[in-house]
Amino acid sequence: MTMEMGEIALIPERGEFSDDPSGGTRLFIERAKAGDAAAFEELIHCYQRKVVATAWRMLGNEEDARDAAQEAFLKAFKYLKSYQPEQDFAGWLYRITINACRDVARKRGSRERFTSFEVEQQLGNFKRLSSREDVEAAAIAAQERALVEEALKTLTAKERAALVMRDFEGLTTEEVARILGSSQTTVRSQISTARAKIKRFRDRLLKTGRR
Amino acid sequence: MQCREVEEMMPLYVEGDLREAKMQAVAAHLQRCADCNRLFDEYGDSQRWLQSYTLPPFDDRFYADLQQRVMREVRKGSARPLFFEWLRGSWLLKPALALAAVVLLVGALAVLVVLTDREPTAAQRAGREPVTPPQREESPASAPAPTAPTEPEVREPQRQLATTAPRPRRAAPRVSVAPVTPPMTPVTTVTPEEVAGIFAATLIEPVIDDWFKPPFAEPQGWHESALFASQFVENDLPTPKTLRIELQTSDPRIRIIWFAPKLEKSENRNLDTE
Numbered sequence: 001m002t003m004e005m006g007e008i009a010l011i012p013e014r015g016e017f018s019d020d021p022s023g024g025t026r027l028f029i030e031r032a033k034a035g036d037a038a039a040f041e042e043l044i045h046c047y048q049r050k051v052v053a054t055a056w057r058m059l060g061n062e063e064d065a066r067d068a069a070q071e072a073f074l075k076a077f078k079y080l081k082s083y084q085p086e087q088d089f090a091g092w093l094y095r096i097t098i099n100a101c102r103d104v105a106r107k108r109g110s111r112e113r114f115t116s117f118e119v120e121q122q123l124g125n126f127k128r129l130s131s132r133e134d135v136e137a138a139a140i141a142a143q144e145r146a147l148v149e150e151a152l153k154t155l156t157a158k159e160r161a162a163l164v165m166r167d168f169e170g171l172t173t174e175e176v177a178r179i180l181g182s183s184q185t186t187v188r189s190q191i192s193t194a195r196a197k198i199k200r201f202r203d204r205l206l207k208t209g210r211r
Numbered sequence: 212m213q214c215r216e217v218e219e220m221m222p223l224y225v226e227g228d229l230r231e232a233k234m235q236a237v238a239a240h241l242q243r244c245a246d247c248n249r250l251f252d253e254y255g256d257s258q259r260w261l262q263s264y265t266l267p268p269f270d271d272r273f274y275a276d277l278q279q280r281v282m283r284e285v286r287k288g289s290a291r292p293l294f295f296e297w298l299r300g301s302w303l304l305k306p307a308l309a310l311a312a313v314v315l316l317v318g319a320l321a322v323l324v325v326l327t328d329r330e331p332t333a334a335q336r337a338g339r340e341p342v343t344p345p346q347r348e349e350s351p352a353s354a355p356a357p358t359a360p361t362e363p364e365v366r367e368p369q370r371q372l373a374t375t376a377p378r379p380r381r382a383a384p385r386v387s388v389a390p391v392t393p394p395m396t397p398v399t400t401v402t403p404e405e406v407a408g409i410f411a412a413t414l415i416e417p418v419i420d421d422w423f424k425p426p427f428a429e430p431q432g433w434h435e436s437a438l439f440a441s442q443f444v445e446n447d448l449p450t451p452k453t454l455r456i457e458l459q460t461s462d463p464r465i466r467i468i469w470f471a472p473k474l475e476k477s478e479n480r481n482l483d484t485e
């Protein structure tokens with residue numbers, strides 16, 4: 001997925017993170033393992049959007065997402081020697097990203113995490129848009145993002161991680177369980193609870209007419 | 212299947228996360244239950260709303276900045292050692308630190324107990340057996356016995372008395388019957404026959420006199436002979452021939468020492484009763 005100037009980012013397709021590296025990427029991995037910094041830079045370029053997307057969904061704001069993504073790539077470089085070629089590199093990097101997100105979330109504590117419409121406006125995210133309709137659509141999207149982020153805040157860290165991996169990243173419950181180090185039963189329970197909470201939040205939203 | 216059960220399974224059913232058998236059971240129930248169908252639609256709307264969670268417009272500058280930050284750290288080689296990085300982020304940090312603190316504390320207490328266990332021994336020896344040479348007592352390797360640790364205490368009383376005479380260097384040796392700490396070297400146990408032999412006599416050589424200056428701070432409880440000897444010291448009179456008699460009991464911690472005037476053969480008493 002590439003971004004053009006002014007283009008609103010679309011939600012990546014489900015399962016995008018779990019693709020296998022191409023032949024060229026595999027070469028970069030091998031050279032980066034040998035200590036080639038330039039090859040690792042190419043790997044960053046290949047995977048940074050996916051890493052940032054996951055981090056943003058896990059953490060809900062730009063600053064934390066950037067910190068988590070930076071931490072994830074640094075850890076990936078450090079642990080690259082232990083990466084085996086037969087492993088799925090994207091899945092391996094994804095696990096590192098999830099752990100980095102959890103570390104950042106733990107460090108940040110209960111700090112306000114989501115990026116509201118007003119914050120995005122201050123960041124100038126709408127200035128690059130060319131037409132009024134684009135600005136209006138972007139503003140609506142930003143408001144929706146803020147509300148969804150508010151709903152996600154009602155989840156525990158584990159529920160959010162399970163939900164993000166299952167509903168946004170498209171991983172199976174088995175894969176989610178392996179990454180989180182839990183049983184499939186536990187993961188299903190967490191996902192079920194998370195979805196029920198999201199629905200209850202949305203029901204309250206509709207009743208109060210905040211939209 | 213009851214509506215209550217379907218309601219509980221709906222969050223998983225809506226995304227196909229139930230096992231096949233349960234998926235079919237819920238589907239069959241939805242065909243005949245309007246309320247559960249409505250619930251299914253609500254969960255569907257909620258999931259679609261959730262998945263409208265789009266990424267904010269991160270532009271190329273954001274990604275370029277991220278890349279530069281990472282590569283700066285990579286080139287600097289500033290990544291922390293693996294262990295400390297794990298430790299920093301580990302949920303085990305606090306328990307690990309607590310465990311390490313407990314282990315250190317236990318180790319320190321163990322060392323303290325060992326050292327304390329040895330110290331009273333030296334202190335007791337020094338406090339309760341003033342007749343014994345202090346230098347030897349203070350040495351941790353030395354026996355608490357006033358005589359040379361390697362020498363048997365009573366088997367050859369003559370030699371013992373002769374050798375102990377010059378040895379004590381303490382200014383005011385005292386008679387003591389208090390328990391002493393076990394000597395570091397084996398001490399000969401005195402048999403009743405040997406005791407009898409000692410008293411029988413004339414085998415006992417007189418002990419030195421000049422060095423003998425008992426303090427006798429507490430006359431009560433002291434042996435009569437010791438009191439007798441002290442009078443000469445206090446009055447600065449030359450002490451008569453005095454016998455220093457040491458008996459090591461079968462308990463290595465207990466040694467009996469007393470001083471008695473030398474008795475001529477004719478004056479020998481039945482000392483068994485004393």
